[in-house]
Amino acid sequence: MSRLPRLRSSSPAGLAADSGPSMPTRMTNSSLKRKAAIEEEDEALDQPRKLPAIGTSNRPTRPLQPSKTASNLTSSRGAPVPRPLTRPKAPAITKTTRGTSAPPTSSRPPSRTGTTARPTAGRVVSGSGPARPTPGGRASDDKRFNALQSQLTSIEEARAADAARLAADMEAERNKVAELQANHRALSMELAAAKSQELNQRRELVHASDEIENLKKKHNREVMDLEMDIKKRDREIREVNEDLRICRSDLERERDTVTSLKNTIAHQSTAHLTLTTQNNALEAQNTALQSQLDIYSRKVSDLTLELEAAQKQVEDMKKEAMESELVRRKLHNMVQELKGNIRVFCRVRPVLPSDLTTYGSSLSSSGSANSGSEGSVDFEKAKEELQANFVFPDTRDHKEIVVASSSSSATGQERKEVYNFGFDRVFEPESTQAEVFEEISQLAQSCIDGYNVCIFAYGQTGSGKSFTMEGGPTESSSGMIPRAVEQVFRVADQMKAKGWQYTMEGQFLEIYNETINDLLGKAEFDKKKHEIKHDPKTGATRVTDVEVVRLTSPSQVRNLLSVAQSRRSVAATLMNERSSRSHSVFTLRIMGVNVGIDGCVGTGEKCEGSLNLVDLAGSERLNVSFANGADKERVRETQNINRSLSALGDVIAALGEKGEKGGDKHIPYRNSKLTYLLQNSLSGNSKTLMVLNLSPLAAHLQESITSLRFATKVNNTTIGTAKKQSRIS
Ligand SMILES: Nc1ncnc2c1ncn2[C@@H]1O[C@H](COP(=O)(O)OP(=O)(O)OP(=O)(O)O)[C@@H](O)[C@H]1O
Numbered sequence: 262m263s264r265l266p267r268l269r270s271s272s273p274a275g276l277a278a279d280s281g282p283s284m285p286t287r288m289t290n291s292s293l294k295r296k297a298a299i300e301e302e303d304e305a306l307d308q309p310r311k312l313p314a315i316g317t318s319n320r321p322t323r324p325l326q327p328s329k330t331a332s333n334l335t336s337s338r339g340a341p342v343p344r345p346l347t348r349p350k351a352p353a354i355t356k357t358t359r360g361t362s363a364p365p366t367s368s369r370p371p372s373r374t375g376t377t378a379r380p381t382a383g384r385v386v387s388g389s390g391p392a393r394p395t396p397g398g399r400a401s402d403d404k405r406f407n408a409l410q411s412q413l414t415s416i417e418e419a420r421a422a423d424a425a426r427l428a429a430d431m432e433a434e435r436n437k438v439a440e441l442q443a444n445h446r447a448l449s450m451e452l453a454a455a456k457s458q459e460l461n462q463r464r465e466l467v468h469a470s471d472e473i474e475n476l477k478k479k480h481n482r483e484v485m486d487l488e489m490d491i492k493k494r495d496r497e498i499r500e501v502n503e504d505l506r507i508c509r510s511d512l513e514r515e516r517d518t519v520t521s522l523k524n525t526i527a528h529q530s531t532a533h534l535t536l537t538t539q540n541n542a543l544e545a546q547n548t549a550l551q552s553q554l555d556i557y558s559r560k561v562s563d564l565t566l567e568l569e570a571a572q573k574q575v576e577d578m579k580k581e582a583m584e585s586e587l588v589r590r591k592l593h594n595m596v597q598e599l600k601g602n603i604r605v606f607c608r609v610r611p612v613l614p615s616d617l618t619t620y621g622s623s624l625s626s627s628g629s630a631n632s633g634s635e636g637s638v639d640f641e642k643a644k645e646e647l648q649a650n651f652v653f654p655d656t657r658d659h660k661e662i663v664v665a666s667s668s669s670s671a672t673g674q675e676r677k678e679v680y681n682f683g684f685d686r687v688f689e690p691e692s693t694q695a696e697v698f699e700e701i702s703q704l705a706q707s708c709i710d711g712y713n714v715c716i717f718a719y720g721q722t723g724s725g726k727s728f729t730m731e732g733g734p735t736e737s738s739s740g741m742i743p744r745a746v747e748q749v750f751r752v753a754d755q756m757k758a759k760g761w762q763y764t765m766e767g768q769f770l771e772i773y774n775e776t777i778n779d780l781l782g783k784a785e786f787d788k789k790k791h792e793i794k795h796d797p798k799t800g801a802t803r804v805t806d807v808e809v810v811r812l813t814s815p816s817q818v819r820n821l822l823s824v825a826q827s828r829r830s831v832a833a834t835l836m837n838e839r840s841s842r843s844h845s846v847f848t849l850r851i852m853g854v855n856v857g858i859d860g861c862v863g864t865g866e867k868c869e870g871s872l873n874l875v876d877l878a879g880s881e882r883l884n885v886s887f888a889n890g891a892d893k894e895r896v897r898e899t900q901n902i903n904r905s906l907s908a909l910g911d912v913i914a915a916l917g918e919k920g921e922k923g924g925d926k927h928i929p930y931r932n933s934k935l936t937y938l939l940q941n942s943l944s945g946n947s948k949t950l951m952v953l954n955l956s957p958l959a960a961h962l963q964e965s966i967t968s969l970r971f972a973t974k975v976n977n978t979t980i981g982t983a984k985k986q987s988r989i990s
Pocket of ligand 1: 609610611613690720721722723724725726727728729840841842878879954
């Protein structure tokens with residue numbers, strides 16, 4: 262009984278630690294149960310020899326030798342060595358007990374197997390018996406001992422059998438243990454392998470976890486990428502869908518277009534057939550035309566050659582025209598010189614209705630002179646009554662005027678006198694402004710050609726000077742100044758074709774009481790002092806501080822004339838007409854340069870001419886003013902007019918003398934502002950025209966005769982040879 266715990270304790274210590282808990286434990290329990298059953302059986306046979314007595318022995322029980330394999334296995338592993346299973350032994354009989362109870366040799370049972378010879382149970386029983394036999398009962402005791410010896414022998418035999426059986430069982434158990442230990446080792450190895458595998462697997466697991474983590478991250482990234490990709494794809498899909506939609510609509514349109522094109526093609530096919538037919542016809546026509554074209558091409562090349570020749574001819578003609586222009590100028594000037602560089606025209610104005618009232622016609626007082634056809638007849642009668650006897654005998658050349666006057670002698674006899682005057686041209690009262698200008702226009706041309714021209718209107722007050730120079734408001738009544746300006750502009754324009762380019766400027770001055778006033782200026786009359794400057798090199802005359810206007814159109818000149826007229830009206834007093842008592846000088850300066858024509862270089866020749874149109878003060882005051890003499894201012898005016906007009910006569914006379922005799926004759930230009938101003942236009946290199954205006958009235962006859970005599974004197978003067986002011990730059 263006491264060995265069970267040892268088996269029990271050895272079993273878990275030796276097996277449970279290293280082998281699996283199930284199978285070895287079961288096997289140990291079953292063998293122990295069988296042992297427990299045998300021991301219970303022994304107890305039943307010999308109660309006093311209880312097994313616990315064995316357990317009390319100090320002899321150590323011989324443990325079952327563990328198999329070398331098991332021992333080696335456990336020791337090699339370093340684990341606690343399990344307690345080996347002990348072989349069951351019979352309890353040994355101590356010498357002390359044997360000496361007292363029975364002789365050892367006789368009482369020793371026959372030798373048996375080692376296992377059975379060593380039981381100790383008998384000795385345990387004898388050694389531990391409670392009662393010690395007495396010497397009287399030795400025989401019984403021997404019997405008893407023998408019985409007991411036999412019993413013991415049988416018990417030992419049974420025990421031996423049991424021991425053998427147990428040994429066999431033990432051997433089986435050992436084998437099983439060995440087997441289990443082998444299994445255990447195998448399992449340990451498997452376990453180690455499994456552990457190492459587990460370790461590897463753990464490492465792999467860690468590695469795999471890392472990999473999984475990485476893969477997860479990668480996966481997340483890929484997921485994100487994929488999501489983005491998906492979004493992108495979505496976007497692309499949307500775009501593609503949109504494109505698809507557009508494509509579809511385009512396709513629809515294209516289909517429509519195709520449909521319409523098909524229709525068109527169908528129409529076109531029909532038209533094509535028609536056109537093919539036409540084309541064939543046209544090709545035939547074309548062939549015919551081609552041959553014609555060849556003919557025309559030849560003609561064109563011939564014409565091109567002709568054109569080139571013609572263009573060359575045109576170029577030559579242009580050059581020729583420019584050269585002939587120079588010739589024309591020379592010839593024109595020669596003609597003007599032959600006509601005389603100072604010429605005199607005489608113009609008699611018509612009798613005006615206003616003359617009837619002013620000069621007291623008997624018909625005008627009757628009041629019937631101004632109405633109806635009867636009135637016109639009366640007017641004609643009144644005219645005859647008032648007008649002087651002017652006759653124009655030269656009906657072909659219009660160069661003569663005959664004045665007949667009658668006067669009473671001291672004896673009371675009527676004396677008739679006839680004066681015959683000849684001028685370059687005589688204009689009758691019916692003459693128009695255009696007719697007068699026709700003669701003057703030649704001088705305007707000379708001015709454009711670079712000559713200085715001076716045209717005077719001379720005559721008594723009311724004789725028609727202003728009318729001749731400035732004219733009336735209508736186109737037909739416009740005077741010499743606007744016509745000359747128009748002529749200059751027209752000719753300047755025409756001269757462009759001959760390579761000339763002109764610029765024009767104008768000034769309008771008044772000489773009143775030997776003072777120069779600017780009719781185009783803003784300054785108050787008679788206040789500002791203007792000086793006359795002559796440039797001896799260029800022959801140009803300039804007046805200081807006067808308005809010189811660049812002229813761009815004839816209409817501009819008309820405006821200037823009206824400005825001048827209004828300024829004169831403001832300056833006029835109530836008593837006197839300022840225009841009658843002053844000279845007005847309109848100067849048109851013309852500057853030209855030959856720049857050439859297209860493709861033909863100009864000569865560069867420059868010319869500068871001036872056209873002076875002078876409306877003189879009334880000439881009659883020469884006599885009348887001195888006769889009166891009461892009004893000092895008027896006397897002064899008259900004296901100035903007298904001086905300037907006589908100075909003009911003197912200059913012309915001196916020029917005439919110089920022309921006739923030559924030499925270094927002094928010309929008194931400085932005797933008056935008028936002659937000094939017109940110095941360069943009166944000298945030998947200029948052309949002068951005096952228009953003598955005559956009143957047709959008999960009341961003015963004496964004045965008219967005086968004027969005629971003055972004009973004749975001028976007309977008979979020959980001013981040298983006109984010299985063209987030109988210079989080559
Ligand atoms: N040929 C003409 N035909 C028609 N009317 C004329 C003619 N000549 C002059 N007259 C008229 O005679 C009048 C006097 O002429 P104008 O004023 O021109 O004379 P004037 O000599 O200039 O006088 P003044 O010296 O006072 O200026 C004006 O009414 C003008 O219209």
